[in-house]
Amino acid sequence: xxxxxxxxxxxxxxxxxxxxxxxxxxxxxxxxxxxxxxxxxxxxxxxxxxxxxxxxxxxxxxxxxxxxxxxxxxxxxxxxxxxxxxxxxxxxxxxxxxxxxxxxxxxxxxxxxxxxxxxxxxxxxxxxxxxxxxxxxxxxxxxxxxxxxxxxxxxxxxxxxxxxxxxxxxxxxxxxxxxxxxxxxxxxxxxxxxxxxxxxxxxxxxxxxxxxxxxxxxxxxxxxxxxxxxxxxxxxxxxxxxxxxxxxxxxxxxxxxxxxxxxxxxxxxx
Amino acid sequence: xxxxxxxxxxxxxxxxxxxxxxxxxxxxxxxxxxxxxxxxxxxxxxxxxxxxxxxxxxxxxxxxxxxxxxxxxxxxxxxxxxxxxxxxxxxxxxxxxxxxxxxxxxxxxxxxxxxxxxxxxxxxxxxxxxxxxxxxxxxxxxxxxxxxxxxxxxxxxxxxxxxxxxxxxxxxxxxxxxxxxxxxxxxxxxxxxxxxxxxxxxxxxxxxxxxxxxxxxxxxxxxxxxxxxxxxxxxxxxxxxxxxxxxxxxxxxxxxxxxxxxxxxxxxxxxxxxxxxxx
Numbered sequence: 001x002x003x004x005x006x007x008x009x010x011x012x013x014x015x016x017x018x019x020x021x022x023x024x025x026x027x028x029x030x031x032x033x034x035x036x037x038x039x040x041x042x043x044x045x046x047x048x049x050x051x052x053x054x055x056x057x058x059x060x061x062x063x064x065x066x067x068x069x070x071x072x073x074x075x076x077x078x079x080x081x082x083x084x085x086x087x088x089x090x091x092x093x094x095x096x097x098x099x100x101x102x103x104x105x106x107x108x109x110x111x112x113x114x115x116x117x118x119x120x121x122x123x124x125x126x127x128x129x130x131x132x133x134x135x136x137x138x139x140x141x142x143x144x145x146x147x148x149x150x151x152x153x154x155x156x157x158x159x160x161x162x163x164x165x166x167x168x169x170x171x172x173x174x175x176x177x178x179x180x181x182x183x184x185x186x187x188x189x190x191x192x193x194x195x196x197x198x199x200x201x202x203x204x205x206x207x208x209x210x211x212x213x214x215x216x217x218x219x220x221x222x223x224x225x226x227x228x229x230x231x232x233x234x235x236x237x238x239x240x241x242x243x244x245x246x247x248x249x250x251x252x253x254x255x256x257x258x259x260x261x262x263x264x265x266x267x268x269x270x
Numbered sequence: 271x272x273x274x275x276x277x278x279x280x281x282x283x284x285x286x287x288x289x290x291x292x293x294x295x296x297x298x299x300x301x302x303x304x305x306x307x308x309x310x311x312x313x314x315x316x317x318x319x320x321x322x323x324x325x326x327x328x329x330x331x332x333x334x335x336x337x338x339x340x341x342x343x344x345x346x347x348x349x350x351x352x353x354x355x356x357x358x359x360x361x362x363x364x365x366x367x368x369x370x371x372x373x374x375x376x377x378x379x380x381x382x383x384x385x386x387x388x389x390x391x392x393x394x395x396x397x398x399x400x401x402x403x404x405x406x407x408x409x410x411x412x413x414x415x416x417x418x419x420x421x422x423x424x425x426x427x428x429x430x431x432x433x434x435x436x437x438x439x440x441x442x443x444x445x446x447x448x449x450x451x452x453x454x455x456x457x458x459x460x461x462x463x464x465x466x467x468x469x470x471x472x473x474x475x476x477x478x479x480x481x482x483x484x485x486x487x488x489x490x491x492x493x494x495x496x497x498x499x500x501x502x503x504x505x506x507x508x509x510x511x512x513x514x515x516x517x518x519x520x521x522x523x524x525x526x527x528x529x530x531x532x533x534x535x536x537x538x539x540x541x542x543x544x545x546x547x548x549x
Contacts, residue, residue, distance in 0.1 A: 015543050058546070061379040065540045086381035097372035099297070101304035106297075113293020114380035116286030143304070159376075 005074055005167060005199040006037035006060070012068035013055050013223075029055040031223040032069065039074075039166075042193055042200040043228065044210035046243065047220035053203035054093075056220070057171045060201070061091055073167055087115070090165035094172040096152035100145040104130060104155045107144060108162055115163040122162075129158045133188055150181025157188055161196075168192065170202040174209060189213055207243040217243065219250055226250045290382035294390025295397075298360070302398065313402060316355075317409045320348035323473060324410055339504060341416050345407065346500045347472040353403040353430065354437055354463055354492060360395035361441030362459040364388060366448040378545055384536065385529050388445065392438035399434070400427065420506035428509055429498045432517045436491030439524025440466065446535030449544060466492050491520045 013030040030052045037043050047053045058064045060071060062082040071078040076085050098107045105126050112122045130140060133154040144152060153173065160168060170189065174182040186209060192198055193213075204210055210217050211231050218228035227234060227250065235241060238249040248254055302309060327341035364387065368374040377387075411418065444462045447455030469483050470476065470492035476484055487493045498513035539545040 055543075058375070058543075061375065063375055063379055063540060063545050064543060065537070083381055083383065086379055089379070091376075091379070093375070095372055097376060099301065099371050099373060102297075102300050106300045110293055110297040110300075111376065111380070113296065114290050114377070114382040116282070116289050116381075118289050118292075 003075075004036040004072075005039040005041070006035075006201065007072045008036070008056075008060075008069070009034050009071070010069035011056070011059065011066055011071060013052075013059060013064060014067045028223045030059070030066075033220070033223070033225045034069075035218065035225060035228050037199055037201065039199055040197060041216070042202060042214045043216050043218060044202045044204060044214035045218045045220050045225075045228075046205060046207060046210050046247070047203070048205060051220045052223040053205075053220055054171055055223075057091060057093070057169045057201070057203055060167075060169060061089060062086055088165060089167045089169060090160040090163050091169035091171060092153070092156045092160050092173045094175045096144075096149070096156040098144040098152065098155065101143050103141045103143060104135060104147070104158075105140045107155065108159055111159045112162050117162070125162060126158075129162050130155070133158045133161075134184060148181075150177050150184070153177060153181065153185055154188075157185065161192065164196075166198060168198045168200045170200060170204075172204055173202075174204070174206065186213065207247075211243060219247060221251050286381065287383060287386045290380075291386050291390040291393070293382075294387060295394045298391070298394040298398070313405060316352045316402075317406055317413075320345065320352065320406055320410050321413060323348045324414055324416075328414070338417055341414060342418065342504050343500055344473055345410055345416065346496060346503055348410070349403050349407050350430075350492065350496055350499065351467055351472055352406055353399045354467065355460075356399040356402055357392070357395040357434065357437045358441050358444055358459050358463045360398065361388065361391050361438060362445045362448065362456055364391045364445045366456045369448065369452060375546055378536075384532060388442050388529065388532060389438070391445075392434075392441065395438070395441070396431065396434040400430065403430070418503060420504065422502045422506045422508060425508045426499050426502040429502065429513060429517075430495060432509075432514060432521070433491050433495035435521030436517055436524045439521060439526075439528040440491070442525070442528025443531045446532045449535045449539040452544070466490050469493075470496055472496065488516075489520065491517055491524070 011030050011033040012028070014026055014028050016024045016026040019025040033052070033056065035043075045053055045056065055064065059066055060073065060078060062078060062085055065079060073085050074088055076088070078085050099110070102110070108126045108129070109119070109122045112126070117125070127137065127140070131137065135151065135154050135158065139147070139151075144155070147155070157173070173189070174185050177185065189200070189202070190213065193200065202210065202214060215230065216228055217231050217234060219226045227237070229237070231243065234243065234246050238246045240246050240249055244254070324341050324344045327337050327344055330337070330340065332340065365374065368377050410416070440462065441459075444459035447458045449455065451458070469479065469486045470490045471479070471487065472492070476487045476493060479487065494513040494516050498507075498510055501507040501510065536545070
């Protein structure tokens with residue numbers, strides 16, 4: 001067994017949807033994806049919408065079952081020892097996702113209970129963690145639906161950190177945020193890296209963000225992992241100056257190119 | 271660098287599970303608090319609905335004592351219909367509400383076992399359902415003026431609590447439906463509720479049903495809850511073994527079957543990518 005924090009081998013995921021009465025349309029969301037992450041490492045996976053990033057995160061979060069391959073987190077089989085893996089992992093996704101009528105403190109308490117934190121513990125820890133992410137203490141009791149997207153995303157980060165995950169999965173955590181909120185979230189991710197013993201998998205389509213935050217950068221394109229290397233190695237390999245140029249060199253398309261019908265379907269299926 | 275604790279022991283896991291169960295009940299309390307006025311409006315609707323049934327007793331040509339007896343029988347049917355409806359609704363919300371709020375992925379990737387998660391929903395459903403059933407009962411009795419001099423309320427609540435185990439088990443089976451069909455799954459839960467009550471003699475004796483329906487009534491927990499509750503409210507009967515043992519047997523079977531069905535549905539959802547907010 002590998003000693004890596006995350007070990008993914010030949011991971012496959014195919015989605016199918018009914019097309020007409022008797023036909024099914026199948027699209028590969030992930031095709032034989034393999035990689036490893038060391039403990040404490042931050043790896044960024046770049047890719048367009050529908051490239052398979054969220055599918056990868058959902059597989060590692062035990063929310064999907066694969067069609068082939070395997071994945072281990074700190075030596076535990078993600079699909080056979082899901083409950084053990086769940087204690088080690090938490091995530092922040094593009095949608096903050098909270099009970100909208102409940103307050104930040106109530107939402108955090110609900111999440112914390114599932115990780116074994118009783119009322120006494122959360123009474124102390126929730127104010128501390130909210131303060132750390134820069135959430136105003138006066139708004140702790142306010143319903144989530146009254147908070148801005150940026151503020152909600154800070155609570156999402158607090159939720160993930162509250163449970164002290166050893167693997168943090170960040171699925172486009174800054175997408176849709178205004179520049180200031182985006183910078184605050186990125187600063188906080190840097191802080192997590194410095195202060196915590198967390199391994200971070202960051203899925204994003206923001207190349208600058210990937211370059212700034214990650215030790216290694218991977219490119220997931222149409223379900224295939226084309227490379228996963230330090231940025232300098234990627235630039236050297238393709239003899240280019242930016243990650244955007246590397247994307248073009250690796251795929252023959254620009255990052256903003258119009259998506260094919262298959263890409264659109266893959267995005268919807270995943 | 272801090273040491274990562276990746277070890278697991280039974281005692282620690284058991285404590286986590288109990289806190290998780292408390293968390294489910296606590297979250298539902300928060301939501302009830304936030305939606306209090308909506309819940310109150312729904313309660314008023316249920317009371318009005320129960321009144322429409324119980325008023326039937328006032329429109330038939332019977333003596334006052336017979337009218338009182340019929341009104342009580344109809345009231346027990348209406349209250350159990352409402353109680354069962356709340357249990358199914360809350361347990362089905364295990365998936366449906368979380369999907370609507372978008373929290374489903376966070377909850378289903380959390381390290382709490384599915385039985386504890388579902389039982390937590392069931393415990394809250396029973397507590398909330400009992401309070402609500404009592405409110406409906408009191409409101410209708412006061413409004414229509416039903417006389418219940420012999421009613422044994424403690425036995426009635428105890429029987430309802432015993433029946434609730436089976437109701438939760440059946441609720442677990444229907445809770446899986448929104449996982450399979452995010453759009454229509456919840457409504458199918460109401461179908462199960464209706465079917466269970468129609469064969470159980472909700473407003474009439476089971477004996478008036480066709481033979482095959484009477485056979486199905488024997489495996490419906492609502493049959494014994496309705497029969498026992500009517501006897502307790504009308505005649506002051508205690509907990510009758512003839513009602514308790516079938517409920518214990520059905521409860522002992524329905525919870526594990528409910529869990530197996532839910533687990534199979536969850537596996538299907540994970541295989542087909544349905545365990546997400548947009549379905």
